Amino acid sequence: MLRKEVNDLLTQTGPETAMGDMFRRYWVPALLASELPEDDSAPVRVKLFSERLIAFRDSGGRYGLMDEFCAHRGVSLWFGRNEEGGLRCPYHGWKYDTTGQCIEVPSEPADSGFCEKIKLQAYPLVKIGDILWTYMGPKDEQPPYPEFEFATVPANQTFTSKRFQECNWMQAMEGGIDSSHVSFLHSGNLNTDPLFKGARGNQYNIADKMPFFEVVKHEGGLYVGARRNAEEGKYYWRITPWVMPCFTMVPPRGDHPTHGHFWIPIDDENCWAWSFDYHPTRALSEVELEALEAGKGVHCEYVPGTFIPKANKTNDYEMDRQAQREGRTYSGVEGIAIQDSSLQESMGPIVDRTKENLVSTDNGVIMARQMLRKAVMALRDKGTIPPGVDPSHHRIRSVSVVLPPEQAFEDVCREDLRSAKGKPHSSV
Secondary structure (H helix, E strand, O other): OOOHHHHHHHHOOOOOOHHHHHHOOOEEEEEEHHHOOOOOOOOEEEEEOOEEEEEEEOOOOOEEEEEOEOOOOOOEHHHOEEEOOEEEOOOOOOEEOOOOEEEEOOOOOHHHOOHHHOEOOEEOEEEEOOEEEEEOOOHHHOOOOOOOHHHHOOHHHEEEEEEEEOOOHHHHHHHHOOHHHHHOOOOOOOOOOOOOOOOOHHHHHHHOOOOEEEEEEEOOEEEEEEEEEOHHHOEEEEEEEEEOOOEEEEOOOOOOOEEEEEEEEEEOOEEEEEEEEEOOOOOOOHHHHHHHHOOOOOOOOEOOOOOOEOOOHHHHHHOOHHHHHHOOOOOOOOOHHHHHHHHHHHOOOOOOHHHOOOOHHHHHHHHHHHHHHHHHHHHHHHOOOOOOOOHHHHOOOOEEEEEOOOOOHHHHOOOOOOOOOOOOOOOO
């Protein structure tokens, strides 16, 4: 179990909280680039770490992310007119550029200097891959841009989505490093989902429901190794990297694209579940893209015009008890993404970890909590920059491999766990 005060420390990410301060030291996904598709497109509301923000793209293609509310009378700038190099409040015409600087107040003389005194809180917003990333920490400590492989391969090799999830970021993230649930929760989809089926490793997942876990630290987080029995006394290893604070990469299956997640707090009781699929050496096929866009694999279908999953809390995630009884889906919920979110949300907005009873397969979760707690306290008390900020910590891969019993994955797979341009991934 986790003491309440530690749980509070790790789950609270608003302004002036220790975990919130740590999250703000990282570049994090803020929007899909497709949400601001062209110059002077409509502004988009963004909420991160309990801060209400507005994102826009100006006439010159520059991206901005700033306080949602006009400095005059507090009107939401979502109603603003995006025009001629800035976002203009429709109430009294105050206008802001992408840095949050007020550049026009129609009621005041241009030479009065009034505009220079008005500036909204703003954060950098940069496009890397198909994501717009932001950094919300101290300006003089801004780290280099992120270098996760899925965001740096050619555009035709990667696909990203996001979904709204009604629970704290941490219980969602912990699902991402828990490899043991695959043998149960997702077992009905391993041989049917077009982004999973056909891989030899699927049968090891289904056949051996008692994995042995070995967790190894790396500079940016953990390698969570799950070992299952394979043929001829060999072991099937699935190695999930976790990069602090909230990046996980699911081990690959055959030649399918590799997928993974970021879990980004909206506030303490909601988060964005970002999901990606990419292939390191080839373009995604038309069949794969069709499946990704249809919400297969780790993605989902939406309520039209939103990022809210079509199967959600209001409709009991479209639970099908007949499918559950027949084994077509283990939990009765269809789709890997919604199978995860349904159970993570069922714990409540912030799970009470004082009531837990953890076992050996939870070693990855236990060690991740310990690393997070130590890093938060070291930043708060000593100003120590946390693991995962350095881009070298991002150059990492997940691995699935069959090894003889005498070989340790951390030795044999050392190079496989490092990303490199054009290098095939290690997969079963």
